[in-house]
Amino acid sequence: MTSTDAATEGHEAVALLDRTRTTVQPELRSTVESLPDSIRRVAMYHFGWEHADGTPASGRAGKAIRPALVLASARALGGEPLHAVRAAVAVELAHNFTLLHDDVIDEDPTRRHRATAWTVFGTPAAIIAGDAMMALALRLLAEDPHPASGAASARLAACVIELCAGQQADCAFEQRAPDEVSLDECVAMAMAKTGALLGSSCALGALYAGADDEEIAAMDAFGREAGLAFQLIDDLIGIWGDPDTTGKPAGADLAAHKKSLPVVAALASGTPAAEELAELYRSPMDGAAIRRAADAVERAGGRDWAQVQAADRMARAVQQLSRAVPDLTAAGDLLALAEFVTRRTR
């Protein structure tokens, strides 16, 4: 692919995400507004629709990658995307449930350039809002008269359990010494924590399009592989991302001693840089130490490994996609989305 093609496709994905937000946001917002008052204010703040004092805000409620995958998957399998809007809203609610709870668990102070909900409303309110948001996602599907809603509901609930397992593994890794976490474990964790919901988004779109079991499985696998590529890129951003773009301090994941994929790959490299990195990870790091750690990840090959892995996962994703949609020209939106998420740092 030439760089002109790439640039064009990037624009395509951006336009697609914009269109998805326009399609999905009214239903998403009215669903969130149906929450009981005391919970709604936390949710409205979290989505960037209200300030902490309840006055309207014009913040953007995330990139809407998961809803876009639902709608694009429905379309690619010959369904009408507009019939899958509730499924798109449900996965976005499920995603935001995980954000609310992950921020509590990780004690993250900022999200999308704003103070996280727990820092504004307290930990109990953020836990409760997350709980209600997950129940809302599953309620929305269970109440949807669409014939696929029952199967979609079961699949999303199973996915939430996998997301929980991923988050639990992430927390457990934080407690262990850097050399006690294997790269395989780390990949499995990322698959559960990120791949599962992207896979379910694609599977739900396929379900709503009336796809058969094999097509649904292939779409799930496509989303999972793309999700892992997405996570690899996200981990790279967590180390080398621009704070102005990410809304997080530079090297935030390193400062938090996060055992992200590039870090674990670096630690497993058996290089002198791996030793240096392990040593840095044993103590709190100041700005200079964070820069040294980023440099060590790079010299140990962690950065390259993650970039190659991301490309490899993308190739596998496309292979899975072609199982469900043999004529890939019908899956242009999905390809554009998948390429978009792995191009974010370039």
Add this chain to the structure above:
Amino acid sequence: MTSTDAATEGHEAVALLDRTRTTVQPELRSTVESLPDSIRRVAMYHFGWEHADGTPASGRAGKAIRPALVLASARALGGEPLHAVRAAVAVELAHNFTLLHDDVIDEDPTRRHRATAWTVFGTPAAIIAGDAMMALALRLLAEDPHPASGAASARLAACVIELCAGQQADCAFEQRAPDEVSLDECVAMAMAKTGALLGSSCALGALYAGADDEEIAAMDAFGREAGLAFQLIDDLIGIWGDPDTTGKPAGADLAAHKKSLPVVAALASGTPAAEELAELYRSPMDGAAIRRAADAVERAGGRDWAQVQAADRMARAVQQLSRAVPDLTAAGDLLALAEFVTRRTR
């Protein structure tokens, strides 16, 4: 009713709860055992089936009042209780999700005479286990081939949102001065936090028995009224319960400055004892102060009010029940259960 009748019916309910546990526990346990390893160990500990180190424990996993309501409601509406076992397991899982998160939020150190899950496994693990347990409840219903499972799933998800609203109100009350919480707000909170799930348990049983909308609504109302009676009794136990029976220190709710129903009723009484209680609630309390506070609640009429209210709610419950089951002799199990939960302190 003579005291002999009461004693007999008490035994009836105990036997019924025992039978319910025997019926429901295998499915409950195998469902919990299906959780991913890292989450399962927290859940197995929480249910009392394992010690913290993972060795088997013979603890009892709660009284099973909600599963018993599901099965008894199914039977009272002419259904086969054994077909509603999954619904019974789902409400028990939903209940235990709330316990896991409430213990985190309230920082409660003990539950069922044991250290709470968050004190053993940490707050993140307890939050995650609660999340997974709620998803498991909704997954179990969504996967159940029973024709009522979709409607049951939607109803349980809606109920979880109401439980969240109740818990949020409970937290908000803790932040307010004692005289800023009205008795009406407090009753509404208890209805959401406790009544909703007991109502849903009965409604799910009715749904699984193929009942019509009016019968389901009446069963929901029965469970809600009985649930409020249950909460009133629970609040009385929270002040005057025997620590050996409750597994909590004497006057635990007073020590935590909890604005439980008898306390708020006492504070709203306009008596000198109300003033005294309000004053005690402004500062931390030692053992002597807790005893003075309990005495003030009693002198202000809070204890009597709660007991009269509990009886009144029970009368309303029976009235609702008779709408769904005109011949109450067919609802003997439900009456026994309802009377059981309001007799616990006598």
